[in-house]
Amino acid sequence: QVRLVESGGGLVQAGDSLRLSCAASGDTVSAYSAGWFRQAPGKEREFVAVISRASLVALVADSVKGRFTVSRDNAKNTVSLEMNILKVEDTAVYYCAARLGSIKNLVKEYEYWGQGTQVTVSS
Numbered sequence: 001q002v003r004l005v006e007s008g009g010g011l012v013q014a015g016d017s018l019r020l021s022c023a024a025s026g027d028t029v030s031a032y033s034a035g036w037f038r039q040a041p042g043k044e045r046e047f048v049a050v051i052s053r054a055s056l057v058a059l060v061a062d063s064v065k066g067r068f069t070v071s072r073d074n075a076k077n078t079v080s081l082e083m084n085i086l087k088v089e090d091t092a093v094y095y096c097a098a099r100l101g102s103i104k105n106l107v108k109e110y111e112y113w114g115q116g117t118q119v120t121v122s123s
Contacts, residue, residue: 001028002026002029002098002112004096004098005095005115006025008020008021008117009117012119012122013086013121015088015121017083019083020036021078024079024080028074029072029074030074031100033050033099034096034097035047035048035049039092040089040092042079048061049064049081050097050103050105052102059105090121092118098110098111
């Protein structure tokens with residue numbers, strides 16, 4: 001069973017960049033498809049970006065396409081989210097998630113979750 005811990009959140013201004021990291025332990029992350037979801041206040045958790053086990057496939061939500069990039073380093077057991085040109089509407093708690101098996105972009109398909117990291121974008 002894999003355990004996930006996110007880091008890198010914070011308060012930034014619109015237009016800034018931020019990099020989130022997810023450290024995996026308890027199992028090798030290379031066995032899992034993994035990625036990022038977010039949840040804004042009063043809204044449901046939503047898909048942001050996910051990446052396949054060998055980094056061959058990445059899925060990115062339309063709302064962040066061209067601004068966010070998901071990547072992973074299986075040797076370091078980490079998954080990252082590079083966020084550029086941040087907008088106020090990107091404000092949310094960002095969660096790292098992992099699943100055994102092929103890449104999916106649905107919240108319900110992911111079995112393992114981190115505790116989340118807050119990203120706040122001010123105007």
